[in-house]
Amino acid sequence: MKKALKRKILEYPAVFSPAIEGGYNVSFPDFPGCVTCGDNFEHAKAMAKEVLELWIEELESKKEELPTYLEKPIIDEIKVSVSA
Numbered sequence: 001m002k003k004a005l006k007r008k009i010l011e012y013p014a015v016f017s018p019a020i021e022g023g024y025n026v027s028f029p030d031f032p033g034c035v036t037c038g039d040n041f042e043h044a045k046a047m048a049k050e051v052l053e054l055w056i057e058e059l060e061s062k063k064e065e066l067p068t069y070l071e072k073p074i075i076d077e078i079k080v081s082v083s084a
Contacts, residue, residue, distance in 0.1 A: 010056075010066070013073050014048045016041065030067040031055055 012031070016024045024044035025037045036051040038044025059066055 010069075012052065012067075012069055014045075014052075015075075016044055016048075026051075028052060028055075029073060030069050 012028055015027045015029065017027070019025050019037060023037055023039045024041055026035060026044050026048040028034045028048075031052070034051060034055045036044070036047040038047045056066060
């Protein structure tokens with residue numbers, strides 16, 4: 001009988017930025033270079049899950065350590081004054 005592989009659920013922050021042409025660009029602070037996009041937020045979120053799974057699969061195949069993410073980043077807007 002085959003032994004089932006243990007799997008665990010990991011969570012990583014994703015940054016969804018509105019794209020000029022519409023939709024969203026997605027990046028992952030813990031995985032520089034891992035980016036994707038989608039036509040709308042739901043599509044971008046699905047694409048983000050797919051690309052992150054592939055990225056992690058590649059790291060695992062190379063026996064590279066996965067980033068450990070302990071706390072969610074705080075994202076806020078900072079207002080600055082510039083000349084008009």
